[in-house]
Amino acid sequence: MSTEIRAGAAPTTSPSNEHGVGLLISETLAPEIGPTQATTKHLFRKYKDNPPNQRIYGLVCRFREGGVA
Amino acid sequence: MSKLHIEQVIDVIHKLPSLPSVVLDLLASLEQENINTHQLSEKISRDQALAAKTLKVANSSFYGMSHQISSVNDAISILGFHTIRNITVTSALIAGLASDGASKTVFWRHSIATAVCARALAAQTGCNKESAYSAGLLHDIGQLLLATQFPDTYAEVLQFRKKVDCQLFEAEQEILGLDHALVGDTLAQRWKFPANIQTAISNHHTPSNADTLAQVIHLADAFAHALGFATTDDDLVPHIYNDAMEGLGLSDHSILLVFKDACRDFEGASMSLPH
Numbered sequence: 436m437s438t439e440i441r442a443g444a445a446p447t448t449s450p451s452n453e454h455g456v457g458l459l460i461s462e463t464l465a466p467e468i469g470p471t472q473a474t475t476k477h478l479f480r481k482y483k484d485n486p487p488n489q490r491i492y493g494l495v496c497r498f499r500e501g502g503v504a
Numbered sequence: 505m506s507k508l509h510i511e512q513v514i515d516v517i518h519k520l521p522s523l524p525s526v527v528l529d530l531l532a533s534l535e536q537e538n539i540n541t542h543q544l545s546e547k548i549s550r551d552q553a554l555a556a557k558t559l560k561v562a563n564s565s566f567y568g569m570s571h572q573i574s575s576v577n578d579a580i581s582i583l584g585f586h587t588i589r590n591i592t593v594t595s596a597l598i599a600g601l602a603s604d605g606a607s608k609t610v611f612w613r614h615s616i617a618t619a620v621c622a623r624a625l626a627a628q629t630g631c632n633k634e635s636a637y638s639a640g641l642l643h644d645i646g647q648l649l650l651a652t653q654f655p656d657t658y659a660e661v662l663q664f665r666k667k668v669d670c671q672l673f674e675a676e677q678e679i680l681g682l683d684h685a686l687v688g689d690t691l692a693q694r695w696k697f698p699a700n701i702q703t704a705i706s707n708h709h710t711p712s713n714a715d716t717l718a719q720v721i722h723l724a725d726a727f728a729h730a731l732g733f734a735t736t737d738d739d740l741v742p743h744i745y746n747d748a749m750e751g752l753g754l755s756d757h758s759i760l761l762v763f764k765d766a767c768r769d770f771e772g773a774s775m776s777l778p779h
Contacts, residue, residue, distance in 0.1 A: 482741070495730050
């Protein structure tokens with residue numbers, strides 16, 4: 436299965452994963468990922484199967500993309 | 505491998521200088537409703553080094569003062585008691601546990617990042633914001649003590665952590681047989697930190713049965729790592745306990761607001777760092 440994050444794009448959501456980020460963390464970095472998201476993914480390299488870590492990863496990505504009113 | 509016994513740590517702690525009494529008074533004031541700010545201002549003023557550092561931070565460009573603040577009393581009037589208390593406590597603690605420049609800066613960057621995340625989290629959860637800030641600032645104090653008082657042994661811990669890519673407290677338990685949460689708790693007792701801050705220091709990696717403040721610090725620690733404040737290549741977001749997430753009942757929107765507030769506050773709070 437291929438899941439990817441592009442710079443400036445919101446993380447995709449999988450129906451089987453409440454926050455839609457479990458797979459994203461474990462993917463190999465795609466070349467189009469910007470440095471900030473690459474760093475974030477690196478910081479979350481462990482505990483990627485832990486739902487609270489997955490949730491926070493998704494929110495950090497959203498925050499980096501300007502997703503807070 | 506060089507296991508440490510808690511008695512060795514206690515022995516070292518007892519040889520450390522006490523914190524200035526004004527710092528203990530400032531920490532004690534966290535949970536007080538009627539604070540005598542004039543009396544505390546006088547006490548800070550009498551400690552020349554602490555007063556000088558406090559004024560230097562208060563006069564930094566971050567606070568954008570149109571004129572020079574020349575007394576602690578004026579600093580409190582203009583910037584508020586809570587801000588001056590945080591600046592003073594941070595400055596005193598940084599001075600109290602000396603270590604080399606680079607690792608000290610990384611340590612305090614993370615501590616201050618956790619403090620601003622904790623205060624922002626407290627604002628969303630109804631916890632005391634200033635206690636949260638101080639607990640965040642102090643949560644890893646045991647780590648600094650181990651690194652400064654047992655530098656050779658602690659170098660083994662850092663090597664192991666890098667090699668295995670584990671959390672620091674796990675490396676400490678493997679190499680030393682104890683971890684910075686236990687050491688921090690012991691130091692907090694010696695330095696007479698408020699009881700809720702001691703609990704937060706002791707339980708910030710294991711918040712399941714702890715109180716709200718410990719849960720706030722557990723999450724704040726994780727958020728500080730997640731937002732990349734530490735700026736080290738091998739930094740790692742720790743395992744986040746679901747009990748803490750559920751216990752605090754945070755919505756996604758609340759967490760995003762915490763990120764926003766923490767990033768806004770970090771620069772100002774970092775002015776206390778040694779330059």
